[in-house]
Amino acid sequence: xxxxxxxxxxxxxxxxxxxxxxxxxxxxxxxxxxxxxxxxxxxxxxxxxxxxxxxxxxxxxxxxxxxxxxxxxxxxxxxxxxxxxxxxxxxxxxxxxxxxxxxxxxxxxxxxxxxxxxxxxxxxxxxxxxxxxxxxxxxxxxxxxxxxxxxxxxxxxxxxxxxxxxxxxxxxxxxxxxxxxxxxxxxxxxxxxx
Amino acid sequence: xxxxxxxxxxxxxxxxxxxxxxxxxxxxxxxxxxxxxxxxxxxxxxxxxxxxxxxxxxxxxxxxxxxxxxxxxxxxxxxxxxxxx
Numbered sequence: 001x002x003x004x005x006x007x008x009x010x011x012x013x014x015x016x017x018x019x020x021x022x023x024x025x026x027x028x029x030x031x032x033x034x035x036x037x038x039x040x041x042x043x044x045x046x047x048x049x050x051x052x053x054x055x056x057x058x059x060x061x062x063x064x065x066x067x068x069x070x071x072x073x074x075x076x077x078x079x080x081x082x083x084x085x086x087x088x089x090x091x092x093x094x095x096x097x098x099x100x101x102x103x104x105x106x107x108x109x110x111x112x113x114x115x116x117x118x119x120x121x122x123x124x125x126x127x128x129x130x131x132x133x134x135x136x137x138x139x140x141x142x143x144x145x146x147x148x149x150x151x152x153x154x155x156x157x158x159x160x161x162x163x164x165x166x167x168x169x170x171x172x173x174x175x176x177x178x179x180x181x182x183x184x185x186x187x188x189x190x191x192x193x194x
Numbered sequence: 195x196x197x198x199x200x201x202x203x204x205x206x207x208x209x210x211x212x213x214x215x216x217x218x219x220x221x222x223x224x225x226x227x228x229x230x231x232x233x234x235x236x237x238x239x240x241x242x243x244x245x246x247x248x249x250x251x252x253x254x255x256x257x258x259x260x261x262x263x264x265x266x267x268x269x270x271x272x273x274x275x276x277x278x279x
Contacts, residue, residue: 021224026247028220041215050217057223062230115205118212125209127203144206 009073017064028057031074034083041145042085044126052088056081059078082138089134131178136171143168 005013009030015023032053039052060080067076115121125144129137142148143154150164158163262268 021227024227025220027222028223032217032219033214036217036219038216040212044218046215049215050219050222053217054212054222054226057219058226058230061223061227115208118208118210119209121205122212125205128202145210147206147210171273172199172202175202179198 004071005069005073010069013067013069013073016061024061027073032057033079034074035077038078038081039085040122040147041126041141044123048067048088052084056084059084066142079156082142086134086138089137089145093134126180132171132175136167136174139164139167140171140175 004010009027012023012027016027034115035056036049036053039049041057043052056077060077063080067073115124122145126190129140129144132140138157140154142153148156150161150168153159153164153168154161
């Protein structure tokens, strides 16, 4: 069973519900770094990152009466963040030119070797996952970037564990096929070890 | 075949160590909340509510008027019903 929200959060949530702005400001200050880290997996544009993070807290504020305090506040916040990020991707997917994404990904592979620092790796992985449809991309983002297991992903998305397993398996296979079809069969790790 | 997925796992392990840029959204969040909470008291909302009320009043008067226009002899027949034969 998940632990309940801590006393500090509980006090600030209760006061926020009574309309105390300073209490909600404390909750924002406490969690904005964590939420921003999560939203960085949804967009690598700093201005988008800011507006997505902002949207998470605004949505949290207006959903606060529905928070049941059966799990830590951060878990609840993370679920909202996932919803906001997914909505952003769906909106973006309607406007995005798939071919352009693939070309950008190809350029990344051709110009760079094995990523050496986390930001390069993050950029590369983000670009690869961007090739997938939003639902597949979401499962692999939670799996790869947040290192959640299938049970945790299921809880976050409201899916069954078996659905997460099937979706993750298919998404990985799809990604691999796409990369191989485009002749992007390696990331650099295998080459560097031989 | 297996290698690519294994490489992806390695890439992800490194990517997870990346820190997001530092941002400060507190001001924006509080501003958005105030704007949305103040929606009902904003001049635009007052105008919208006023217009809706006015439309309701006009509808209440115009429906009987419209009915009498589509059936101009209706009131005459109603009057004749009261004449004792």
